[in-house]
Amino acid sequence: MARFHPLQVAAVDRLTDDSVALTLAVPPALREDYRHAPGQHLALRRTVDGTEVRRTYSICSPAPAPDGDGPRTLRVGVRLVEGGAFSTYALKEIAVGDELDVMAPAGRFTLEPAPGLYAAVVGGSGITPVLSMATTLLAREPRARFCLVRSDRTTASTMFLEEVADLKDRFPERFQLVTALSREEQQAGLPTGRLDEERLSGLLPALLPVEAVAGWFLCGPLGLVQSAERALRGLAVSRARIHEEIFHVDDGTAAGPSAAAPAHSAVTARLDGRSGTWPVQDGESLLETVLRNRADAPYACKGGVCGTCRAFLVSGEVRMDRNFALEPEETDAGYVLACQSHPVTEAVELDFDR
Structure with missing residues (x-):
């Protein structure tokens, strides 16, 4: 769950005027942790003026064979976003030998090889x-x-x-x-x-x-x-x-259908085998509530795009502002994006471990 490890930058390759490819070296002890399927992504984090910034970048290098060793390196592509806290840093400052905090691979936009x-x-x-x-x-x-x-x-x-x-x-x-x-x-x-x-x-x-x-x-x-x-x-x-x-989802993207929020609500969340129940403050997403009490809650973009904060809705009802990460069969099965979910009932239970 949401575990980061420091990985050393092995190469920085300029792709275009506004994009680079970063190659990250994976030490032998972590190669199984960074085994990935084709299409998965990595969350990278850094602290800017005391605030933690996370950004998600897809892995462009081939996936390791299931019966082989984990990857020795991982390669991601970063395109400059105007005013982007991480992409500006990647294009202008990151150098070979630097260390980056990198979360284990995640994501379900994948293609397993088959005829x-x-x-x-x-x-x-x-x-x-x-x-x-x-x-x-x-x-x-x-x-x-x-x-x-x-x-x-x-x-x-x-x-x-x-x-x-x-x-x-x-x-x-x-x-x-x-x-x-x-x-x-x-x-x-x-x-x-x-x-x-x-x-x-x-x-x-x-x-x-x-x-x-x-x-x-x-x-x-x-x-x-x-x-x-x-x-x-x-x-x-x-x-x-x-x-x-x-x-690249614009901030002005319309939210999902509205629903009345209860005056008082609480979320119970199971995360890495442990559960807790906490009150939801006015206007908070369920992810924000959980993060106030469990810093290890999984997230990356907080924009409804990457799917890192996917959780199973055990009970209760929520409203999702937007969803650009979950497939229809996932939402039909009961999964929600915690970063976009707000309580509709007084009690909501999420399971991040499913």
Whole structure:
């Protein structure tokens, strides 16, 4: 649960003017702790002016084989966010030899290698987890194919350009790449412009047999992911075959349906085998209540995006402000995001261990 370890920075590679890749060395004693599935992410933390800052970054390096040793290194991509407390630090200050506090891998936006055809639609830094998925899948499963549709502003702003080109060279018969640029003309390929629902509805069936794709992986800004999902649903793709991870959600995103909050409420939370009950202060999320009493409660983004604070709702009722991390089957099964949940009943019980 929410355990951090200091890992040394082994390499800092400039990808574009506004992004870097950080390689973290994993000591032998921690390699099992950092074993990860393709598509998972890491939470990194630092303290700024006395305030703890956590940010989540997807692992772009291949996942270790289940029957092999854990990873010797982990690589993440960081894109500069204007005013970003961690991304500015990563691009301007982090150097080889520095130590970073890194949480064990987490996340359910994953692809376990299996035979079949898989596809992804990504935008910008959304390539990061999908790069790990595609690399791991193609290297480990010879009967698998992968189609990547990626959208970027310009060639110069495209993260992991060389790594994706290497996949084309290594697996020319099993890896298909289609690139769309929104602000630059290409000599070949798609015309300039954004990948909206209309374009994707026509493009995807022309690229591959949509109905034969075992899993669709959508990752990037909210607008692109929503457009891709609507296009796929319009092409009769079942929601169960569509997997999403959102990057860059604007603060103005509408909240979920409102519900009256009780005058007094309390949350009981089970965490790492221990339970406690605490009163919820006015306006607090359930995660904030738990954190006041249990500093080891798991979280990273606090924005409803990463899913690190997922908990099972044992009893009571909650209202989630927004949810960009849990799949419909997870919410149907009773899981909530503690960072976005507020009590609707006087008593709420959460289980972070399930």
